[in-house]
Amino acid sequence: MLFVSYEFIAFTIILFVLYYLLPGKWQWPLLLLASYVFYWIANPYYLIYIGTTTVTAFVAGVLMDKAQDRADLSIAAAKKDGTYTSDFKKAAKARAKATKWKILLISMLFNLGILAVTKYTNFVINNINNFLSEANALKAVDILVPMGISFYTFQTVGYLIDTYRGTCKAEKNIFRLALFVSFFPQLVQGPISRYGDLSKTLYEVHKFTEKTFTSGLIRIFWGYFKKVVIADRIITAVTALIGDTETYTGAYVFVAMMFYAFELYCDFTGGIDITIGIAQCLGITVAENFNLPYFSKNIKEYWNRWHITMGSWFTDYIFYPLSVDKNMLKLSKWSREHLGKFWGKRLTVYISAFLVWLATGVWHGAAWNFVVWGLMNFVVIMISQELMPLYEKFHKKFGWKEKAWYGVFEICRTVFLMSLIRMFDCYRDVPMTFKMVGTMFTKYNLNIFTDGSLLNLGLSGSDYIVLAAGLVIILAVSIYKYRSKKDIREVLFDRPWLWYGAMALLLVITLVFGAYGHGYDATQFIYNQF
Amino acid sequence: MDEIIAILKELHPDVDYETNKSLVDNRIIDSFDIISIVAEIDDRLDVQIPAEEIIPENFNSAEALAALVKRLEDED
Numbered sequence: 001m002l003f004v005s006y007e008f009i010a011f012t013i014i015l016f017v018l019y020y021l022l023p024g025k026w027q028w029p030l031l032l033l034a035s036y037v038f039y040w041i042a043n044p045y046y047l048i049y050i051g052t053t054t055v056t057a058f059v060a061g062v063l064m065d066k067a068q069d070r071a072d073l074s075i076a077a078a079k080k081d082g083t084y085t086s087d088f089k090k091a092a093k094a095r096a097k098a099t100k101w102k103i104l105l106i107s108m109l110f111n112l113g114i115l116a117v118t119k120y121t122n123f124v125i126n127n128i129n130n131f132l133s134e135a136n137a138l139k140a141v142d143i144l145v146p147m148g149i150s151f152y153t154f155q156t157v158g159y160l161i162d163t164y165r166g167t168c169k170a171e172k173n174i175f176r177l178a179l180f181v182s183f184f185p186q187l188v189q190g191p192i193s194r195y196g197d198l199s200k201t202l203y204e205v206h207k208f209t210e211k212t213f214t215s216g217l218i219r220i221f222w223g224y225f226k227k228v229v230i231a232d233r234i235i236t237a238v239t240a241l242i243g244d245t246e247t248y249t250g251a252y253v254f255v256a257m258m259f260y261a262f263e264l265y266c267d268f269t270g271g272i273d274i275t276i277g278i279a280q281c282l283g284i285t286v287a288e289n290f291n292l293p294y295f296s297k298n299i300k301e302y303w304n305r306w307h308i309t310m311g312s313w314f315t316d317y318i319f320y321p322l323s324v325d326k327n328m329l330k331l332s333k334w335s336r337e338h339l340g341k342f343w344g345k346r347l348t349v350y351i352s353a354f355l356v357w358l359a360t361g362v363w364h365g366a367a368w369n370f371v372v373w374g375l376m377n378f379v380v381i382m383i384s385q386e387l388m389p390l391y392e393k394f395h396k397k398f399g400w401k402e403k404a405w406y407g408v409f410e411i412c413r414t415v416f417l418m419s420l421i422r423m424f425d426c427y428r429d430v431p432m433t434f435k436m437v438g439t440m441f442t443k444y445n446l447n448i449f450t451d452g453s454l455l456n457l458g459l460s461g462s463d464y465i466v467l468a469a470g471l472v473i474i475l476a477v478s479i480y481k482y483r484s485k486k487d488i489r490e491v492l493f494d495r496p497w498l499w500y501g502a503m504a505l506l507l508v509i510t511l512v513f514g515a516y517g518h519g520y521d522a523t524q525f526i527y528n529q530f
Numbered sequence: 531m532d533e534i535i536a537i538l539k540e541l542h543p544d545v546d547y548e549t550n551k552s553l554v555d556n557r558i559i560d561s562f563d564i565i566s567i568v569a570e571i572d573d574r575l576d577v578q579i580p581a582e583e584i585i586p587e588n589f590n591s592a593e594a595l596a597a598l599v600k601r602l603e604d605e606d
Binding site: 165166167300301316319326329332333345348349352353 | 557560561562564565566568569572573578579580581582584
């Protein structure tokens with residue numbers, strides 16, 4: 001059931017009605033039922049996977065909590081009977097930590113193992129066949145890859161690590177945990193929520209309020225506008241440009257790059273708007289996943305604004321633990337003593353960052369283009385990091401940093417660089433990407449911008465007008481947020497005619513200008529495949 | 531506290547660490563800086579900061595960082 005389908009819209013409306021008609025205590029069980037129905041409609045076999053992940057995470061969480069409780073109780077008992085010493089406390093804590101670590105490791109490896117087997121088996125087989133230069137040395141296997149498995153597995157692993165660390169208590173009700181793992185709006189493409197954050201509102205009783213519900217509705221309409229009017233329209237041209245690598249070279253590659261940047265932004269942020277909007281209509285707060293990513297002045301900032309929940313997941317659960325690991329700190333100490341101050345400070349950070357970006361690439365897909373994409377991000381971030389002192393000297397000398405035009409230049413530079421790296425995701429073939437990007441700098445067919453060639457990409461003149469108008473609307477709303485640091489909805493709500501007017505206008509624009517009609521086939525969200 | 535400020539000053543000499551209370555929230559220090567700080571504290575003060583303690587509240591100011599180091603020393 002696609003987000004962009006009549007079935008999904010009907011499903012959501014029925015859910016909203018039942019949610020607010022039923023007694024409050026039935027709200028979260030209803031959401032669990034709805035989430036499992038949503039998943040069951042996609043494919044009944046998916047339930048085996050998500051069910052297994054839920055049960056193992058539940059058992060592991062409870063066992064970890066029990067180990068901790070045992071330690072706490074023994075410390076309390078020792079304090080009571082006068083046998084308490086700090087060594088006793090240390091030993092009890094160390095025992096609990098060791099037990100919890102074993103449980104965490106087993107449950108994490110089991111669930112990440114499922115993800116690895118379902119997503120990466122054929123990638124490994126293909127590479128072995130390539131290495132042996134024999135196409136069918138090993139036969140590809142037919143494995144069902146459950147929808148959103150990367151998202152719900154990471155969310156569950158996050159829950160397990162938080163329980164191990166003691167930053168959250170284990171959930172004692174398996175059905176509540178099942179809802180956390182399967183909450184349907186975010187099952188398709190995230191965000192990757194933390195248990196400590198989502199659980200605050202997920203199980204609460206929510207009363208219908210006009211502001212919350214209509215705010216959610218506007219967010220949903222905004223998401224559909226971006227997805228259906230922009231992303232699903234521009235995809236026609238992107239598909240044409242990427243599909244014919246003989247014809248569409250040079251300036252066409254630049255067009256493909258910028259069109260894909262626009263498409264991906266509208267597709268992914270639109271999908272997340274729908275997710276957060278549905279949750280908001282239900283009174284549930286889901287973590288924001290974007291904060292004006294195309295207003296970033298450097299790539300590091302971009303990754304703090306784009307797919308925020310994935311970035312913070314990798315930082316908190318991989319980058320930091322890896323960087324502060326005992327062996328890594330030893331290596332850091334050794335490198336300071338033997339390699340000098342410069343490398344001493346950098347070596348371990350570089351190793352951790354390299355591994356994180358490698359993991360980020362692999363998480364996005366079982367293909368070399370994603371691995372290269374991840375590593376390209378690593379390289380660019382490290383180069384920018386090293387150039388920082390030079391930039392500072394430059395800014396001190398010329399004083400451009402505070403100038404508005406320089407800010408715009410930095411934003412354009414970041415968008416260009418990110419779009420360029422994303423070409424690996426676009427062509428899905430590493431040598432081909434290098435070849436095509438190369439033609440952008442060697443073939444000067446700028447005439448395509450004036451001779452009407454762009455009208456042969458499956459988009460008519462009116463399509464371009466709709467896209468340009470859409471870009472202006474999105475830019476206006478984004479600039480407002482960037483400058484005022486406020487969501488435009490906060491201003492609109494105080495004026496009911498503007499509030500309901502904006503809602504109606506968005507709905508009408510989406511219905512009238514949505515890229516459907518004869519032969520329209522709603523496309524799945526790009527991030528659904530990850 | 532002086533040692534903590536000295537470590538922070540090596541990263542960003544221009545920042546006033548006595549008054550600034552939003553080092554992470556205002557992105558004055560980033561994840562790379564945090565790792566450098568953890569390594570320096572391990573090296574100079576022999577205090578190991580575990581990954582679960584790397585949260586903005588503990589790194590937002592020199593004061594918070596000093597309190598974290600003291601807590602970890604006391605726990606040890």
